[in-house]
Amino acid sequence: MISVVLLGAGNVATHLFKAFNKAIEVSVNQWYSRNLKPLESYKNLVNITDDLTKLQDADLYILAVSDDAVSDISSQLPFENRLVVHTSGSVSMYDIDKKHKRGVFYPLQTFSKDADVDFSQVPLCIEALNNKEDRPILKKLAKAIGSQPHKVNSDQRAALHVAAVFVNNFTNQIYRIAHEITESQGAEFDLLKPLIKETARKLDDLSPFMAQTGPAKRNDKKTLKKHIKALEDQHHKAIYELLTKSIQKTHGSLIRRVNNSNKNN
CATH class of the missing domain: 3.40.50.720 (NAD(P)-binding Rossmann-like Domain)
Structure with missing residues (x-):
């Protein structure tokens, strides 16, 4: 006891x-x-x-x-x-x-x-x-x-705590922004919940690097521009652009291959 x-x-x-x-x-x-x-x-x-x-x-x-x-x-x-x-x-x-x-x-x-x-x-x-x-x-x-x-050890715990802020606090703020975006057009935020759950579930089988999808990773410039134009809140635009740049930095080699393929075609 x-x-x-x-x-x-x-x-x-x-x-x-x-x-x-x-x-x-x-x-x-x-x-x-x-x-x-x-x-x-x-x-x-x-x-x-x-x-x-x-x-x-x-x-x-x-x-x-x-x-x-x-x-x-x-x-x-x-x-x-x-x-x-x-x-x-x-x-x-x-x-x-x-x-x-x-x-x-x-x-x-x-x-x-x-x-x-x-x-x-x-x-x-x-x-x-x-x-x-x-x-x-x-x-x-x-x-x-x-x-x-x-x-x-102390250094590992400190790193885990910083990482926890990213995966919990920052992610929840992203959910809040998504809620604001859907509300602005009268769309149902609840329709995104299966996507939220599946995004988290994929990490049981894949690393975050391998699980990444979306227009930033594909360097889909047309869609990226369309999204930026559709966002009315400047704060939302800034976050979208910042995260897009972060994804592109992480997956830069893939983006370069896409760009080269487009040039060759």
Whole structure:
């Protein structure tokens, strides 16, 4: 049994608590938040507190807090030489106060409070300053909630976090732009959802490079010009042109072959 004290009341903390609470091999001894209101609905399931000086003993203390708060809260913890980890993709393990045994327990997923999370589909990136003693605890904790643990170093985790912004946050913004474009002409955005799902599904079998299609890759200049002309919003035009140039840079050799073939014909 792994005993845990959870610190933070945001989306990550909430979903971790729900997963830990269901896990046979995990006991959440306490849940801390400086504001107890978000935790009120859980007070019959776990001891809650807003006082760091009253934290209970546990095998592991998880800082599921904002990136900026990791250093400050870890320095305020009223003990030392215990395993303290954060859940951030971008914060260094060394931002945790050096009086603690330090580590990272980073679930590589997007979290919304009202959306259920299946942790069996969530990679958990783990890192520990003391690999021999502490990494096995993090590995066991990840497996206890059905997740697959992955040992990563700080540079790899930082790269994954930046990449996650591209595939999640930026992609969602592209969806929003597509929604605006369809709305402008009274078309149904829902008609694009099968395409969205198939685009993601293809990555099970193909690399992003091999899965790329479309007028930019084909260097279909007629269609590219038609799209630019059809876009009424200058912001949309700029993004379309930027992404077109990015695709053309990636697939430049193919585009050159197309251009040469057109010249020869």
